[in-house]
Amino acid sequence: MTDTECQRYLEDPEANAAHLQSCAECRAVSAALAEKSDVEPASIDVDALPLAPWEGSSHRPWPLVLGITAVVVAVALALCDAAGLSPLHVAESSLTSMEAMRGLIDRATASLRAASLVWQIAFGVAFLIVNALLIVLLRRSPRGIDA
Amino acid sequence: MRRMLRLFLPLTIVAATLVTAMIAAPPGFGIHPPDGIAEATAMLQKTAVIAALLAVWMIVAVSLTLLSGREIRYSSVEMRASALHCFALGLVAVTSFALTAIVFSYLIPYHVGLPLLFALGVFAILTKIYGLVAVFHAIGTLVAGSRTREQLNRRNWLRGDLAMVVIGVVVLGAIRLIPIVGPIVWGFASVFGIGTALATKFGRREPWFLAYRLHLS
Numbered sequence A: 001m002t003d004t005e006c007q008r009y010l011e012d013p014e015a016n017a018a019h020l021q022s023c024a025e026c027r028a029v030s031a032a033l034a035e036k037s038d039v040e041p042a043s044i045d046v047d048a049l050p051l052a053p054w055e056g057s058s059h060r061p062w063p064l065v066l067g068i069t070a071v072v073v074a075v076a077l078a079l080c081d082a083a084g085l086s087p088l089h090v091a092e093s094s095l096t097s098m099e100a101m102r103g104l105i106d107r108a109t110a111s112l113r114a115a116s117l118v119w120q121i122a123f124g125v126a127f128l129i130v131n132a133l134l135i136v137l138l139r140r141s142p143r144g145i146d147a
Numbered sequence B: 001m002r003r004m005l006r007l008f009l010p011l012t013i014v015a016a017t018l019v020t021a022m023i024a025a026p027p028g029f030g031i032h033p034p035d036g037i038a039e040a041t042a043m044l045q046k047t048a049v050i051a052a053l054l055a056v057w058m059i060v061a062v063s064l065t066l067l068s069g070r071e072i073r074y075s076s077v078e079m080r081a082s083a084l085h086c087f088a089l090g091l092v093a094v095t096s097f098a099l100t101a102i103v104f105s106y107l108i109p110y111h112v113g114l115p116l117l118f119a120l121g122v123f124a125i126l127t128k129i130y131g132l133v134a135v136f137h138a139i140g141t142l143v144a145g146s147r148t149r150e151q152l153n154r155r156n157w158l159r160g161d162l163a164m165v166v167i168g169v170v171v172l173g174a175i176r177l178i179p180i181v182g183p184i185v186w187g188f189a190s191v192f193g194i195g196t197a198l199a200t201k202f203g204r205r206e207p208w209f210l211a212y213r214l215h216l217s
Helices: A003-011 A024-038 A062-083 A087-114 A117-138 B002-024 B037-067 B069-081 B083-106 B113-144 B149-154 B161-176 B181-199
Strands: none
Touching (some): A062 B037, A087 B083, B037 B161
């Protein structure tokens, strides 16, 4: 019943279980803790919680998806037919926009080659600054709630 | 430094947005009816091409959502949670892609430029495709997403990632068909998408760079 024995019991209750028989104070503490641990946690109203993004996300409404996709494809085919375009022409037009972008990059490169050394250094500095800023922004961890 | 960045970033975004809008907007804002048969045919052909590309986007979006719905959802949530960061990251990434493409194009005579340019092009296209599908999901959720659990339980069709993506394609596609406004909105959506794809590392939410920590004992 000394303080040392009580301390030893509190540090490792299982190894010093015999101490409870001789110490009324520790017995009272142990009984109080056991009572508290028997109390059930407050019930949670699941419906009152905000809707999580993953709830119902695996549902696949095929009639809606296939219906809308079919309508969009049908409208696109009808418009292409009315305009006298073939799917090949659509693919060509999207490739043309890629070619335009390629042309823009080629022109910028040619201008850079023809530019003075100062402008070339300025371009290099701008390249480094933009990429450094990109790395700084990429280092931030995502903030979205768990989905 | 952090405070300066907080002030500097919104200013940069506003300035970049104005510059992008000035570049993207056509010289005359007035919408006028076609003058002749030739102009009307050209307009119809343009609309047909846009509609055909939207159909392709629809098929790509549905396929990608079926393959990796969870990743798309992560990115969509991130975009709605921190839109400004995604937009800023998208603007910086697009600028970086352009500058890097010029640098790689500059290196073409030295034989390393062409494969690097090809790799950059593939990466940029994949980023844009993934990002736009995430934007479709975010728009679909904003427009038609369930607000309460009761509403979700009552719905049979308008629920799930696939439905949200399809609704997003329809909404953004309808806006895309509007002259002048459509391409600008689509461009902004692409910037958002690229930013979101990179911010979440394609929905994996892993860090891009390892953090080094010095252990001093």
